[in-house]
Amino acid sequence: MHVTDVAGESVQPPSLESTGCRNVSPVLNRVGDKWSMLIVMILADGPRRFNELKRHIDGISQRMLTLTLRGLERDGLVSRTVEPSVPPRVTYALTDLGESLKQPVETLGRWAMAHIACIRAAQQRFDARLDGANEP
Amino acid sequence: MHVTDVAGESVQPPSLESTGCRNVSPVLNRVGDKWSMLIVMILADGPRRFNELKRHIDGISQRMLTLTLRGLERDGLVSRTVEPSVPPRVTYALTDLGESLKQPVETLGRWAMAHIACIRAAQQRFDARLDGANEP
DNA sequence: CCGGATCCTATCTGATACTG
DNA sequence: CAGTATCAGATAGGATCCGG
Numbered sequence: 001m002h003v004t005d006v007a008g009e010s011v012q013p014p015s016l017e018s019t020g021c022r023n024v025s026p027v028l029n030r031v032g033d034k035w036s037m038l039i040v041m042i043l044a045d046g047p048r049r050f051n052e053l054k055r056h057i058d059g060i061s062q063r064m065l066t067l068t069l070r071g072l073e074r075d076g077l078v079s080r081t082v083e084p085s086v087p088p089r090v091t092y093a094l095t096d097l098g099e100s101l102k103q104p105v106e107t108l109g110r111w112a113m114a115h116i117a118c119i120r121a122a123q124q125r126f127d128a129r130l131d132g133a134n135e136p
Numbered sequence: 137m138h139v140t141d142v143a144g145e146s147v148q149p150p151s152l153e154s155t156g157c158r159n160v161s162p163v164l165n166r167v168g169d170k171w172s173m174l175i176v177m178i179l180a181d182g183p184r185r186f187n188e189l190k191r192h193i194d195g196i197s198q199r200m201l202t203l204t205l206r207g208l209e210r211d212g213l214v215s216r217t218v219e220p221s222v223p224p225r226v227t228y229a230l231t232d233l234g235e236s237l238k239q240p241v242e243t244l245g246r247w248a249m250a251h252i253a254c255i256r257a258a259q260q261r262f263d264a265r266l267d268g269a270n271e272p
Numbered sequence: 273c274c275g276g277a278t279c280c281t282a283t284c285t286g287a288t289a290c291t292g
Numbered sequence: 293c294a295g296t297a298t299c300a301g302a303t304a305g306g307a308t309c310c311g312g
Contacts, residue, residue: 025174027248027255032168034285038161050294061286066295076258087293088292097254104244111240112163118233119163122212170305186274197306202275223273224312 030075035060035068037105040094043078044102047093077101166211171196171204173241176230179214180238183229213237 031037035057042048042056054065069092072078077098083089094102167173171193178184178192190201205228208214213234219225230238 024177024245024248025170027252028168028173029170030255031244031248032164032173034161034165037164037168041160062295063287063297064285067284074259074262075255076262077255082294086292088295090294097251097258100251101247104240104247107243108167108240109160111237112160112167115233115236116163119166119211119213122233123210126210126212198275199307200305203305218274222312224275226274 030071030077031101031105033068033071035064036072037109039065039068039072040077040098040101040105041109043092043094043098044105047091050090050092053092072098166207167237167241169204169207171200172208173245175201175204175208176213176234176237176241177245179228179230179234180241183227186226186228189228208234 031040038057039053042053048056050065050069053069054060054062057065060068069078069080073080075097076095079093079095079098081091081093083091167176174193175189178189184192186201186205189205190196190198193201196204205214205216209216211233212231215229215231215234217227217229219227
């Protein structure tokens, strides 16, 4: 994919430090919310319909699924296709941009799953230290 | 670094699909919040003191910096070192676990910076379509 | 310098009910 | 089936004052 931006400025990643941090924030606010990443992960496996997604995520409310999908659509990460039939059939899929996000998301997802145990352990150590301090 | 979990279970990433999604969520809620990832990115460059971080992030309130650092510390991603001097000198650094997060975070960070323009463009197209529909 | 405590607001989320 | 609308509770976030 040939990524140039709208105004014609070349899009070259500067050092992650200094310059970039303020650009990363807004993206994180989308991708980093409660559901977006999960949806991207599921859609990475192929297009899904609304209720397929709902069933697959389990815990998400209809409202939040709609809202999150709208957000992802707005950001150009997900496409929404309506087949004008009865009953209506709406299919969601990753766009090219969304596909390009698969790799980073997978990287983070694998890290998360590989280290979730370490994290929980650290949390328990931390909480135990606090309890010990409060009730000696 | 040799990452095995506490209980001695081997930590092998299952397929990102099915099994993993519910494990990823909690991790995302930490790493995916408004500031954690930014802090990890900065700390990736080396240890920093409290106000160094505050100055570097610019936009974060004292409160949120404290809270976020506590959270990261609780998760075992960041270490907090107090030098008992006057004035006090508190240094934050990535732990080994935190270091292991550097790579995934950088991957996502680079993606974010490389595609921020595409995203903003998509948002404007989306919003424009809505305006056109509401005010013909 | 570091950060705890408090107050107050904006936003997010879920439950529920209703529509094409 | 795939939404929209509305309401109420939870949570995040900022501003400010205070203390070690």
